[in-house]
Amino acid sequence: MSLSSEKLIYTPVRGNRRLAIILLSILSFIVLSLLTLSRTSINLGSCAGGRTLRSSFNEALFSSGRFFGTGYPTFVNLNDLQATSDGKSRQEHVLILTPLKNAQPYLARYFELIDRMTYPKHLVSIAFLVSDTTDETVQILKDQADVFLNRRDPRNRYHHIAIYEKDFKFDMPENERHKFELQPVRRSFMARSRNYLLTAALREEHAWVLWLDVDVVEYPAGILEDLQSVDVDIVVPNCLRETEDGSFWGYDKNNWQETEQSLAIQRDLDPDYVLLEGYYEFLTGRYLMVDMETHLPKLNKVPLDGVGATFTLVKANVHREGANFPPYAFQHQVETEGFAKMAKAMGFGVYGLPSYIIYHIMNS
Structure with missing residues:
Protein backbone atom coordinates (compact mmCIF):
# COMPACT_ATOMS: atom_id res chain seq x y z
CA MET A 1 0.00 0.00 0.00
CA GLY A 65 -32.21 13.31 52.71
CA ARG A 66 -29.07 12.57 50.65
CA PHE A 67 -27.32 15.65 52.04
CA PHE A 68 -26.95 13.78 55.32
CA GLY A 69 -23.69 11.92 55.65
CA THR A 70 -21.81 14.19 53.23
CA GLY A 71 -19.20 15.01 55.85
CA TYR A 72 -20.23 18.64 56.47
CA PRO A 73 -21.21 19.10 60.14
CA THR A 74 -23.12 22.09 61.45
CA PHE A 75 -21.39 24.08 64.16
CA VAL A 76 -23.34 26.69 66.13
CA ASN A 77 -21.81 28.47 69.10
CA LEU A 78 -24.79 29.14 71.36
CA ASN A 79 -22.48 31.02 73.72
CA ASP A 80 -22.69 33.88 71.23
CA LEU A 81 -26.50 33.92 71.16
CA GLN A 82 -27.69 36.71 73.44
CA ALA A 83 -30.99 38.50 74.04
CA THR A 84 -30.18 42.04 75.12
CA SER A 85 -31.89 45.35 75.80
CA ASP A 86 -30.78 46.61 72.39
CA GLY A 87 -31.81 43.77 70.12
CA LYS A 88 -32.49 45.97 67.11
CA SER A 89 -28.98 47.41 66.77
CA ARG A 90 -27.39 44.09 67.75
CA GLN A 91 -29.35 42.31 64.98
CA GLU A 92 -31.06 39.83 67.30
CA HIS A 93 -33.64 37.57 65.69
CA VAL A 94 -37.23 37.44 66.94
CA LEU A 95 -39.57 34.47 66.44
CA ILE A 96 -43.29 35.31 66.54
CA LEU A 97 -45.46 32.32 67.49
CA THR A 98 -49.24 32.19 67.10
CA PRO A 99 -51.46 29.12 67.53
CA LEU A 100 -54.63 29.34 65.45
CA LYS A 101 -58.06 27.82 65.07
CA ASN A 102 -60.63 29.19 62.60
CA ALA A 103 -58.82 32.54 62.64
CA GLN A 104 -59.92 33.84 59.24
CA PRO A 105 -61.78 36.96 60.55
CA TYR A 106 -58.72 38.23 62.46
CA LEU A 107 -55.83 37.59 60.09
CA ALA A 108 -55.99 40.81 58.05
CA ARG A 109 -55.54 43.00 61.13
CA TYR A 110 -53.01 40.59 62.63
CA PHE A 111 -50.72 40.87 59.59
CA GLU A 112 -51.30 44.61 59.29
CA LEU A 113 -50.06 45.17 62.85
CA ILE A 114 -47.04 42.89 62.44
CA ASP A 115 -46.06 44.63 59.22
CA ARG A 116 -46.38 48.02 60.92
CA MET A 117 -43.81 47.11 63.57
CA THR A 118 -40.53 49.00 63.33
CA TYR A 119 -38.31 46.03 64.17
CA PRO A 120 -36.22 45.08 61.10
CA LYS A 121 -38.22 42.60 59.06
CA HIS A 122 -35.20 40.54 58.02
CA LEU A 123 -34.74 39.73 61.73
CA VAL A 124 -38.34 38.54 62.17
CA SER A 125 -39.61 34.98 61.66
CA ILE A 126 -43.26 33.99 62.09
CA ALA A 127 -44.65 30.52 62.75
CA PHE A 128 -48.19 29.24 63.12
CA LEU A 129 -49.78 26.06 64.39
CA VAL A 130 -53.24 25.57 62.89
CA SER A 131 -55.48 23.08 64.72
CA ASP A 132 -58.94 21.63 64.08
CA THR A 133 -59.74 24.34 61.56
CA THR A 134 -62.63 24.36 59.09
CA ASP A 135 -62.29 27.83 57.50
CA GLU A 136 -59.72 29.29 55.08
CA THR A 137 -57.05 30.01 57.70
CA VAL A 138 -54.31 27.88 56.11
CA GLN A 139 -54.79 29.30 52.60
CA ILE A 140 -54.75 32.87 53.89
CA LEU A 141 -51.52 32.15 55.75
CA LYS A 142 -49.93 30.68 52.62
CA ASP A 143 -50.95 33.68 50.51
CA GLN A 144 -49.67 36.20 53.05
CA ALA A 145 -46.42 34.31 53.55
CA ASP A 146 -45.82 34.50 49.80
CA VAL A 147 -46.25 38.29 49.97
CA PHE A 148 -44.01 38.73 53.02
CA LEU A 149 -41.20 36.55 51.68
CA ASN A 150 -41.08 37.77 48.07
CA ARG A 151 -41.24 41.55 48.22
CA ARG A 152 -39.13 43.39 45.68
CA ASP A 153 -37.13 45.22 48.34
CA PRO A 154 -35.07 42.67 50.35
CA ARG A 155 -35.25 44.96 53.40
CA ASN A 156 -39.01 44.38 53.56
CA ARG A 157 -38.82 40.59 53.37
CA TYR A 158 -39.26 38.54 56.52
CA HIS A 159 -36.56 36.08 57.51
CA HIS A 160 -38.74 32.95 57.58
CA ILE A 161 -42.40 31.96 57.81
CA ALA A 162 -43.59 28.47 58.75
CA ILE A 163 -47.11 27.04 58.84
CA TYR A 164 -47.67 23.84 60.79
CA GLU A 165 -50.92 21.91 61.06
CA LYS A 166 -51.71 19.59 63.96
CA ASP A 167 -55.23 18.53 64.85
CA PHE A 168 -56.11 17.51 68.39
CA LYS A 169 -59.70 16.44 67.59
CA PHE A 170 -60.89 18.95 70.19
CA ASP A 171 -64.06 20.82 69.31
CA MET A 172 -65.74 23.42 71.49
CA PRO A 173 -68.47 25.88 70.45
CA GLU A 174 -67.22 29.47 70.40
CA ASN A 175 -69.88 30.60 72.88
CA GLU A 176 -68.66 28.02 75.44
CA ARG A 177 -64.88 28.55 75.20
CA HIS A 178 -64.75 30.69 78.36
CA LYS A 179 -67.04 28.60 80.59
CA PHE A 180 -65.46 27.97 84.00
CA GLU A 181 -65.90 24.21 84.10
CA LEU A 182 -64.37 23.76 80.63
CA GLN A 183 -61.22 25.81 81.22
CA PRO A 184 -58.82 23.15 82.56
CA VAL A 185 -59.34 20.79 79.60
CA ARG A 186 -59.47 23.65 77.06
CA ARG A 187 -56.27 25.17 78.31
CA SER A 188 -54.59 21.79 78.47
CA PHE A 189 -55.13 21.45 74.72
CA MET A 190 -53.88 25.01 74.23
CA ALA A 191 -50.72 24.12 76.15
CA ARG A 192 -50.14 21.12 73.90
CA SER A 193 -50.54 23.25 70.78
CA ARG A 194 -48.06 25.83 72.10
CA ASN A 195 -45.51 23.13 72.86
CA TYR A 196 -45.87 21.63 69.38
CA LEU A 197 -45.40 25.05 67.83
CA LEU A 198 -42.43 25.96 70.01
CA THR A 199 -40.50 22.74 69.41
CA ALA A 200 -41.17 22.83 65.67
CA ALA A 201 -40.30 26.48 65.05
CA LEU A 202 -37.46 27.46 67.40
CA ARG A 203 -34.17 27.75 65.49
CA GLU A 204 -30.60 28.41 66.54
CA GLU A 205 -30.68 32.06 65.35
CA HIS A 206 -33.64 33.08 67.52
CA ALA A 207 -32.74 35.23 70.52
CA TRP A 208 -36.33 36.19 71.39
CA VAL A 209 -39.72 34.48 71.24
CA LEU A 210 -42.92 36.52 71.04
CA TRP A 211 -46.21 34.79 71.82
CA LEU A 212 -48.89 36.82 70.05
CA ASP A 213 -52.66 36.27 70.01
CA VAL A 214 -54.26 36.55 66.59
CA ASP A 215 -57.11 38.73 67.92
CA VAL A 216 -55.00 41.48 69.48
CA VAL A 217 -56.17 44.55 67.54
CA GLU A 218 -53.92 47.41 68.66
CA TYR A 219 -50.38 47.89 69.94
CA PRO A 220 -47.57 50.43 69.31
CA ALA A 221 -45.36 49.95 66.27
CA GLY A 222 -42.23 50.04 68.43
CA ILE A 223 -43.45 47.55 71.01
CA LEU A 224 -40.72 44.97 70.38
CA GLU A 225 -37.95 47.50 70.99
CA ASP A 226 -39.81 48.80 74.06
CA LEU A 227 -40.22 45.38 75.66
CA GLN A 228 -36.65 44.36 74.84
CA SER A 229 -35.37 47.51 76.54
CA VAL A 230 -36.83 46.31 79.85
CA ASP A 231 -34.22 43.52 79.64
CA VAL A 232 -35.93 40.78 81.65
CA ASP A 233 -36.51 37.10 80.91
CA ILE A 234 -40.29 37.36 80.40
CA VAL A 235 -42.29 40.56 80.02
CA VAL A 236 -45.94 41.32 79.19
CA PRO A 237 -47.82 44.58 78.52
CA ASN A 238 -51.28 45.22 79.99
CA CYS A 239 -53.95 43.90 77.63
CA LEU A 240 -57.38 45.57 77.73
CA ARG A 241 -60.52 45.00 75.71
CA GLU A 242 -61.21 47.28 72.79
CA THR A 243 -64.41 49.27 73.41
CA GLU A 244 -66.23 51.82 71.25
CA ASP A 245 -66.27 54.45 74.01
CA GLY A 246 -62.67 53.88 75.10
CA SER A 247 -63.71 52.71 78.57
CA PHE A 248 -61.35 50.60 80.68
CA TRP A 249 -62.13 46.89 80.44
CA GLY A 250 -59.42 44.43 81.45
CA TYR A 251 -58.93 41.46 79.14
CA ASP A 252 -55.85 39.41 80.01
CA LYS A 253 -56.46 38.44 83.63
CA ASN A 254 -53.79 35.77 83.51
CA ASN A 255 -51.17 38.41 84.36
CA TRP A 256 -51.13 38.48 88.18
CA GLN A 257 -49.25 38.48 91.44
CA GLU A 258 -49.77 36.03 94.28
CA THR A 259 -50.99 37.48 97.60
CA GLU A 260 -51.00 36.18 101.14
CA GLN A 261 -54.66 35.30 100.65
CA SER A 262 -54.07 33.39 97.38
CA LEU A 263 -51.13 31.48 98.85
CA ALA A 264 -53.19 30.55 101.93
CA ILE A 265 -55.97 29.19 99.68
CA GLN A 266 -53.50 26.98 97.83
CA ARG A 267 -52.19 25.29 100.98
CA ASP A 268 -55.40 23.30 101.32
CA LEU A 269 -55.98 22.54 97.65
CA ASP A 270 -55.59 19.18 95.99
CA PRO A 271 -52.32 19.28 93.97
CA ASP A 272 -54.26 18.60 90.75
CA TYR A 273 -56.73 21.46 91.25
CA VAL A 274 -56.30 24.16 88.59
CA LEU A 275 -56.89 27.77 89.60
CA LEU A 276 -58.48 30.18 87.11
CA GLU A 277 -58.69 33.95 87.11
CA GLY A 278 -61.70 36.14 86.42
CA TYR A 279 -64.38 33.63 87.45
CA TYR A 280 -66.80 34.20 90.31
CA GLU A 281 -67.10 30.43 90.80
CA PHE A 282 -63.74 30.41 92.62
CA LEU A 283 -62.12 33.67 93.72
CA THR A 284 -58.37 33.28 94.12
CA GLY A 285 -57.55 36.53 95.92
CA ARG A 286 -54.72 37.36 93.51
CA TYR A 287 -53.71 40.86 92.41
CA LEU A 288 -54.43 41.15 88.68
CA MET A 289 -52.35 43.45 86.49
CA VAL A 290 -55.52 44.85 84.89
CA ASP A 291 -56.37 46.20 88.37
CA MET A 292 -53.00 47.93 88.86
CA GLU A 293 -52.32 51.64 88.35
CA THR A 294 -51.75 52.65 84.74
CA HIS A 295 -50.66 56.29 85.14
CA LEU A 296 -46.99 55.52 85.83
CA PRO A 297 -44.29 55.50 83.08
CA LYS A 298 -45.19 52.84 80.53
CA LEU A 299 -41.94 50.89 81.02
CA ASN A 300 -42.32 50.77 84.80
CA LYS A 301 -42.20 47.04 85.59
CA VAL A 302 -43.71 44.95 88.37
CA PRO A 303 -42.93 41.31 89.23
CA LEU A 304 -45.57 38.77 88.25
CA ASP A 305 -46.27 35.15 89.17
CA GLY A 306 -48.60 34.35 86.28
CA VAL A 307 -48.80 35.53 82.67
CA GLY A 308 -51.11 35.21 79.72
CA ALA A 309 -49.97 35.12 76.11
CA THR A 310 -51.77 37.92 74.31
CA PHE A 311 -48.37 39.57 73.78
CA THR A 312 -45.64 37.86 75.79
CA LEU A 313 -41.96 38.44 74.98
CA VAL A 314 -39.59 35.72 76.18
CA LYS A 315 -35.83 35.45 75.96
CA ALA A 316 -35.36 32.29 73.90
CA ASN A 317 -32.96 30.74 76.40
CA VAL A 318 -35.89 30.47 78.85
CA HIS A 319 -37.55 27.99 76.50
CA ARG A 320 -34.28 26.33 75.52
CA GLU A 321 -33.53 25.53 79.15
CA GLY A 322 -36.83 23.70 79.50
CA ALA A 323 -39.60 26.11 80.48
CA ASN A 324 -42.63 25.22 78.39
CA PHE A 325 -46.43 25.15 78.76
CA PRO A 326 -47.56 22.38 81.11
CA PRO A 327 -50.77 20.67 79.94
CA TYR A 328 -51.08 19.29 83.48
CA ALA A 329 -51.45 21.03 86.84
CA PHE A 330 -48.14 22.64 87.81
CA GLN A 331 -48.43 24.50 91.10
CA HIS A 332 -52.20 24.68 90.42
CA GLN A 333 -51.75 26.20 86.95
CA VAL A 334 -51.74 25.04 83.34
CA GLU A 335 -50.63 26.53 80.03
CA THR A 336 -49.33 30.14 80.16
CA GLU A 337 -49.72 30.62 83.91
CA GLY A 338 -48.07 27.24 84.41
CA PHE A 339 -45.26 28.43 82.14
CA ALA A 340 -44.71 31.49 84.36
CA LYS A 341 -44.67 29.31 87.49
CA MET A 342 -42.22 26.92 85.87
CA ALA A 343 -39.94 29.73 84.69
CA LYS A 344 -39.87 31.26 88.16
CA ALA A 345 -39.10 27.88 89.71
CA MET A 346 -36.10 27.73 87.35
CA GLY A 347 -34.87 31.14 88.52
CA PHE A 348 -36.06 33.32 85.63
CA GLY A 349 -37.66 36.73 86.12
CA VAL A 350 -41.28 37.37 85.11
CA TYR A 351 -42.52 40.96 84.83
CA GLY A 352 -45.46 43.02 83.65
CA LEU A 353 -45.88 46.61 82.50
CA PRO A 354 -49.22 47.87 83.91
CA SER A 355 -49.02 51.22 82.09
CA TYR A 356 -48.09 49.79 78.69
CA ILE A 357 -51.53 49.28 77.14
CA ILE A 358 -52.46 47.08 74.20
CA TYR A 359 -55.95 46.08 73.07
CA HIS A 360 -57.71 42.81 72.39
CA ILE A 361 -60.88 42.43 70.38
CA MET A 362 -64.06 42.71 72.43
CA ASN A 363 -65.38 39.17 72.73
CA SER A 364 -67.00 37.05 75.41
Missing part, protein backbone atom coordinates in the same frame (compact mmCIF):
# COMPACT_ATOMS: atom_id res chain seq x y z
CA SER A 2 1.38 3.44 -0.95
CA LEU A 3 1.84 6.38 1.37
CA SER A 4 -0.85 8.26 -0.45
CA SER A 5 -3.23 5.37 0.13
CA GLU A 6 -2.46 5.46 3.86
CA LYS A 7 -3.31 9.12 3.96
CA LEU A 8 -6.59 8.48 2.23
CA ILE A 9 -7.49 5.92 4.91
CA TYR A 10 -6.27 7.64 8.12
CA THR A 11 -6.74 11.35 7.55
CA PRO A 12 -10.56 11.24 8.03
CA VAL A 13 -10.12 9.25 11.25
CA ARG A 14 -7.80 11.88 12.72
CA GLY A 15 -10.23 14.59 11.59
CA ASN A 16 -13.15 12.88 13.35
CA ARG A 17 -11.09 12.52 16.50
CA ARG A 18 -10.21 16.22 16.44
CA LEU A 19 -13.87 17.13 15.92
CA ALA A 20 -14.92 14.88 18.81
CA ILE A 21 -12.39 16.54 21.11
CA ILE A 22 -13.68 19.98 20.14
CA LEU A 23 -17.30 18.94 20.74
CA LEU A 24 -16.43 17.43 24.13
CA SER A 25 -14.63 20.63 25.12
CA ILE A 26 -17.66 22.73 24.17
CA LEU A 27 -20.03 20.44 26.07
CA SER A 28 -17.76 20.50 29.15
CA PHE A 29 -17.68 24.29 29.04
CA ILE A 30 -21.49 24.46 28.85
CA VAL A 31 -21.94 22.03 31.77
CA LEU A 32 -19.42 23.88 33.94
CA SER A 33 -21.10 27.19 33.11
CA LEU A 34 -24.50 25.85 34.09
CA LEU A 35 -23.14 24.49 37.38
CA THR A 36 -21.46 27.80 38.16
CA LEU A 37 -24.66 29.70 37.37
CA SER A 38 -26.65 27.33 39.58
CA ARG A 39 -24.27 27.84 42.50
CA THR A 40 -24.33 31.61 41.98
CA SER A 41 -28.13 31.72 42.05
CA ILE A 42 -28.16 29.69 45.27
CA ASN A 43 -25.70 32.06 46.94
CA LEU A 44 -27.59 35.13 45.75
CA GLY A 45 -30.80 33.68 47.10
CA SER A 46 -29.18 33.09 50.47
CA CYS A 47 -28.15 36.74 50.72
CA ALA A 48 -31.51 38.18 49.71
CA GLY A 49 -33.53 38.70 52.81
CA GLY A 50 -32.44 35.46 54.44
CA ARG A 51 -34.10 33.24 51.84
CA THR A 52 -32.41 30.31 50.12
CA LEU A 53 -33.05 29.23 46.53
CA ARG A 54 -32.22 25.69 45.45
CA SER A 55 -31.89 24.16 42.00
CA SER A 56 -34.27 21.32 41.16
CA PHE A 57 -31.36 18.89 41.48
CA ASN A 58 -30.43 20.19 44.93
CA GLU A 59 -34.10 20.22 45.89
CA ALA A 60 -34.35 16.52 45.05
CA LEU A 61 -31.25 15.75 47.10
CA PHE A 62 -32.51 17.82 50.01
CA SER A 63 -35.98 16.25 50.05
CA SER A 64 -34.54 12.73 49.79
